[in-house]
Amino acid sequence: MDSDMRKSFPAWTPPEIVAAYSEKNINYLFEWQSDVIEFAEANPCNIVYSAPTSAGKSIVAELIALRLALTGRKVLFLLPYISVARERLHFLQRAWRRVDVQVAAFVGAQSAPSREWTAAVCTTEKANSLINHAILDGHMTEIGLVVIDELHMVYDSSRGGVLESLCAKIILWNSRNSSSAVRLIGMSATLENLEEVGLWLNAKVIATHFRPVELHERLCCGGRIKDLKSDTHIRDVPKRFRVADDPECVLGLAAEGLFFRKLVLVFCSSKAEVEKVALDLAKILDEIYRSNQVIASRLDRAALYQIRMNLEQCAGTVDTVLAQTLPRGVAFHHAGLTAEEREYIEDGFRSGVIMVLVATSTLSSGVNLPASRVVIKAQTRGPAAINAITYKQMSGRAGRLGQVEIGKFVII
Structure with missing residues (x-):
């Protein structure tokens, strides 16, 4: 899965979204990106994928999440640092509002005042709190997907415990609620023990060494x-x-x-x-x-x-x-x-x-x-x-x- 063959965006992608990526000088997908998206559309399982920095990992998860968000199911994006989360938030808000998908922020001092959102960009700690409240308040069935960026942070000595706890709660929820399971998609450029993490998350493991730059x-x-x-x-x-x-x-x-x-x-x-x-x-x-x-x-x-x-x-x-x-x-x-x-x-x-x-x-x-x-x-x-x-x-x-x-x- 290391080809630089260029692929079109999925046929269902709204032209407004294609235009938003074009504004970032992204006008096509690479073969590995297209393959992961096609697999995700055909198989509703959890996915963990690894690709070098600059290979375009984020766009894969964004497109998978967008397709689900367009059906009304909620999606969460987890990022470890406030600066990274804000960068992702700004792009998704700018792009997804063009197709009437509201993206909320749970970053730093920012927290959406209500549940009137379809997508949320969160730091790990905020996402953990969201999941806790969703379980306690009976709203977990509204969440369809959780995207974990920088999945290797699960091994971080200071912050990994919160991420591990969040994943464990979702895994337990899925084992008891198969009809309303929350899909997990994790990505990293530096996660070496992919198979071990994939086994823990009950996920399909995909890896590429392709780096376009x-x-x-x-x-x-x-x-x-x-x-x-x-x-x-x-x-x-x-x-x-x-x-x-x-x-x-x-x-x-x-x-x-x-x-x-x-x-x-x-x-x-x-x-x-x-x-x-x-x-x-x-x-x-x-x-x-x-x-x-x-x-x-x-x-x-x-x-x-x-x-x-x-x-x-x-x-x-x-x-x-x-x-x-x-x-x-x-x-x-x-x-x-x-x-x-x-x-x-x-x-x-x-x-x-x-x-x-x-x-x-x-x-x-x-x-x-x-x-x-x-x-x-x-x-x-x-x-x-x-x-x-x-x-x-x-x-x-x-x-x-x-x-x-x-x-x-x-x-x-």
Whole structure:
């Protein structure tokens, strides 16, 4: 199931929905997506599927859910983080209202005031509460489908227990109410023990290795860049991007990416390190802008100033680091910012106004951002050490379907 053969949307898909995806530069399905949707339509069982980042997992579940929602049955979308949930919410509300399907929010402080909705986008904790109330109040029969994004979070030490409890309740409900069973669809890019999870959820397991956007994985050590898989020497970081006090070339690789008109994501292990790297990058880029008017012309100063004003309006003041980095097209993203501040920064990067974004691993899970170069300053020891799941999530931010053609990922 790894073909890049292009398929049309299912015949039943309303043209308004096709148009909504076209606005995201998604004009067709890949063969694996079409196969999963066809299987789901022919077999009403639970499904767990795995595909690499940028393979288009979300659209599969969205179309399966939409077909059910159009019949009046309720569907829930579960996402682990508020920022990811809000991004999905905004798209579904914008798209599904065109076919008169109301999408409610159960995210952060947002909760729909009544049951007058057909679809709901929820964080895991909110979804668990919804399921509890539906069982206690006798409304569980109204729910037809629960979609679980980032299913690997069931193994998360801090949040996995809630997701496991939610799934267990649905499995128990289905065992006792076969005529009104709630279908489960789970997806992940990093879930390795698929068969085990599929057995637990009584689900059909489907996996593909297809990735429509080519990903180049590199390792940089001492300024020498090697292919991560073959260990073959590719090139050295150019001298003009070698910076004093930057032996790992984090700053140099980010600056090089910007020089070649790339949007760059830099991941660091801590909030303090994120802010330091953002400040250092802003200083380096300031020198580049002064010496290269072509690169300087890419700065949309008016739009950057508007982002600053938006941040000041929502928080009452602008973070002192952001005040210094934003005029250079650099921002940071971590849990120390409010959800609204993070959203303004994500939108700024997504639009290309913010050209370099330095972030902690929180940003690596699900938020669609059009980075064509990702640089990871990896920590291999201690509590902030990078693990395999985080590695895959971070590298997957390079080269998003419908946004860039090739993703370059460098781990340092």
